[in-house]
Amino acid sequence: MKKKAIGQSGWLWTALASVVAFIYFFPVLFIILTAFRSRSDTLATPPKWIFSPTFENFYHIFFRSMANSTEYVATGFHVYFFNSIYISGMSVLLALLIGTLAAYGFSRHPLRGNDTYLFIILTTRMLPPIIVIVPIFLIFRITGLAGTYTGIILMYTAFNLPFSIWMMKSFFDELNTEIEDASRMDGASERSVFFGVCIPQVKAGLAATSVFALILTWNEFLFSLLLTNKLTRTMPPAMARTIGGEINVDYGLLAAMICLFIIPIFLITYLLQNQLLRGVTFGTIKK
Amino acid sequence: MKRSSGFLAWFMDPKRRGPMLIAPAIIVLLLVNIIPLMWSFGLSFFKYRANTLKLPNFSWFYSYEKVLTKDNIWESLQTTAIIVAGSVGMQMILGFLLALLFASQFPLRKILLMFVLAPMMLSNVAVAIYFKLFYEPEFGLLSQFVQSFITGEMYVLLSTPAGALIGVIFADAWQWTPFVMLLVLAGLVSVPKHLYEAAEIDRMSWWRKFTTITFPYVRSLLLLAVLFRTIETVKIFDLVFILTNGGPGTATETIGVLVYRTAFQFFRTSNSAAMGYILLFAVIVLTSLYLYVIKQRESEEI
Numbered sequence: 001m002k003k004k005a006i007g008q009s010g011w012l013w014t015a016l017a018s019v020v021a022f023i024y025f026f027p028v029l030f031i032i033l034t035a036f037r038s039r040s041d042t043l044a045t046p047p048k049w050i051f052s053p054t055f056e057n058f059y060h061i062f063f064r065s066m067a068n069s070t071e072y073v074a075t076g077f078h079v080y081f082f083n084s085i086y087i088s089g090m091s092v093l094l095a096l097l098i099g100t101l102a103a104y105g106f107s108r109h110p111l112r113g114n115d116t117y118l119f120i121i122l123t124t125r126m127l128p129p130i131i132v133i134v135p136i137f138l139i140f141r142i143t144g145l146a147g148t149y150t151g152i153i154l155m156y157t158a159f160n161l162p163f164s165i166w167m168m169k170s171f172f173d174e175l176n177t178e179i180e181d182a183s184r185m186d187g188a189s190e191r192s193v194f195f196g197v198c199i200p201q202v203k204a205g206l207a208a209t210s211v212f213a214l215i216l217t218w219n220e221f222l223f224s225l226l227l228t229n230k231l232t233r234t235m236p237p238a239m240a241r242t243i244g245g246e247i248n249v250d251y252g253l254l255a256a257m258i259c260l261f262i263i264p265i266f267l268i269t270y271l272l273q274n275q276l277l278r279g280v281t282f283g284t285i286k287k
Numbered sequence: 288m289k290r291s292s293g294f295l296a297w298f299m300d301p302k303r304r305g306p307m308l309i310a311p312a313i314i315v316l317l318l319v320n321i322i323p324l325m326w327s328f329g330l331s332f333f334k335y336r337a338n339t340l341k342l343p344n345f346s347w348f349y350s351y352e353k354v355l356t357k358d359n360i361w362e363s364l365q366t367t368a369i370i371v372a373g374s375v376g377m378q379m380i381l382g383f384l385l386a387l388l389f390a391s392q393f394p395l396r397k398i399l400l401m402f403v404l405a406p407m408m409l410s411n412v413a414v415a416i417y418f419k420l421f422y423e424p425e426f427g428l429l430s431q432f433v434q435s436f437i438t439g440e441m442y443v444l445l446s447t448p449a450g451a452l453i454g455v456i457f458a459d460a461w462q463w464t465p466f467v468m469l470l471v472l473a474g475l476v477s478v479p480k481h482l483y484e485a486a487e488i489d490r491m492s493w494w495r496k497f498t499t500i501t502f503p504y505v506r507s508l509l510l511l512a513v514l515f516r517t518i519e520t521v522k523i524f525d526l527v528f529i530l531t532n533g534g535p536g537t538a539t540e541t542i543g544v545l546v547y548r549t550a551f552q553f554f555r556t557s558n559s560a561a562m563g564y565i566l567l568f569a570v571i572v573l574t575s576l577y578l579y580v581i582k583q584r585e586s587e588e589i
Binding site: 010011013014016017018020021022024025027028030031098099101102104105106108109110111115117119120121122123124125126127128129130131132134135136138139154155157158161162163165166167170171173174190204205207208211212215218219221236239240249251254258261262265266269270273 | 304305306307308309311312313315316318319320321322323324326327330385388389391393394395396397399400401402403404405406407408409410411412413416417418420421428461466469470473476477504507508511514515518521522524525542543546547550551556559560563564566567570571574575578
């Protein structure tokens with residue numbers, strides 16, 4: 001028998017959700033349509049909803065014509081694309097690994113002054129990044145980390161840690177410790193209690209945390225702008241450079257970039273959705 | 288567990304399990320966050336401008352005094368507070384409603400959910416540039432909508448202080464509501480199903496099920512969402528900078544924009560550091576209050 005989640009609703013619910021989703025998605029839809037519009041259609045008033053789609057904006061991301069020639073030159077955008085995937089992926093994995101361990105520590109083996117540690121960890125996220133960027137920039141220059149993958153991955157790992165720790169701790173806190181104690185009684189080692197009992201119960205939390213961390217890292221602009229070089233630059237600063245000033249924004253080109261930019265994150269979120277929505281079947285109440 | 292000797296035993300000692308689990312995180316944060324933080328904190332006590340060759344000059348609280356008396360920091364703190372309250376409030380309400388909508392099983396749920404999550408995946412810069420276009424009086428969707436259905440005239444949202452604030456709040460809330468929704472949803476799906484089955488047997492009303500089962504499970508995540516969205520929104524910069532550039536006048540000049548201007552347009556490096564720490568102080572006080580209240584209420588319940 002199929003179990004009810006909260007309520008098993010039918011197509012009527014789908015219709016309602018579709019309307020809501022469409023309204024919510026509308027600005028994004030506009031951006032996607034703009035990516036396929038030709039230059040002359042981009043700013044038409046009223047907006048053209050029906051038009052013949054072109055791929056010229058996508059082509060121009062990778063190949064641009066030089067100032068006064070008709071020759072097209074590669075822009076190197078694929079390198080930035082790869083960098084974004086590599087740097088975001090590595091730093092999110094690291095933050096999740098270190099963060100989950102720490103969260104488990106904070107939740108199950110509290111130290112003296114546990115809350116103070118947690119609070120200090122949180123305060124590192126409170127300062128405007130503009131303030132800390134100057135010393136970080138200097139430290140990275142001295143240690144030779146500036147412009148390297150290691151440097152920016154380290155930076156983003158630290159950037160994601162506070163959130164990962166707090167998120168995972170709140171999930172660990174919700175678990176029932178009786179199951180853990182029972183498996184300890186049965187002779188399970190600490191390691192298998194952690195991996196075998198706790199981790200499966202916080203899968204939804206891991207999925208949610210990694211999606212958020214990934215999205216924040218993927219979109220991060222300032223650190224990447226200042227701490228990477230031509231070879232390690234990620235997409236957000238590369239996009240900003242291509243677009244140039246704010247005055248004459250090439251909306252079509254920007255829209256095409258946004259489309260490319262959103263695809264990897266969209267796919268990963270879609271794949272993690274199962275974990276996110278399945279929920280915990282054997283979790284029991286704590287209190 | 289088998290007892291090994293010496294160094295390894297010291298590490299594996301159950302007494303040190305807590306510290307050992309936390310150590311990697313603390314080391315990374317110390318290296319990349321806390322040391323630079325101390326450095327710039329030190330800098331805020333010097334008179335220093337990043338665009339000159341003059342060496343920093345120790346000046347005690349000069350920068351703080353200057354910032355608190357001369358610059359319009361109070362006004363921008365107020366603006367920031369309005370934006371935070373408006374935007375985070377909107378995110379909470381809409382996010383909770385959306386999560387309730389998507390918590391039940393229905394056909395096409397997975398695909399529809401992706402559409403709702405999409406705004407969060409856009410970069411801030413992209414959202415800002417496109418919302419500027421949407422609000423634009425001549426080509427903008429908003430203006431065209433108002434023109435053709437309501438007044439018949441062009442509509443300029445960003446020209447009045449209130450309008451500009453609403454514009455910023457709306458764009459920010461639109462982008463980050465999915466974040467709240469996802470957190471709440473993660474909480475909703477982790478509610479054990481047998482509780483609902485038991486409630487079904489007891490013929491509980493919808494409202495009672497919500498207040499006694501659903502809400503307690505989601506509450507801690509909702510509070511976490513408030514905390515994180517508040518911290519992030521206080522720092523709001525890219526969106527405001529591109530959308531309104533702090534204007535009209537200084538109506539939307541948030542603390543993030545003010546710090547940026549002080550640091551990179553007027554090159555008052557130490558003043559901007561001082562501002563950052565005043566902001567940090569304010570946020571720390573507010574956060575501790577918030578966490579304290581939550582703790583109090585939790586201990587009351589138990």
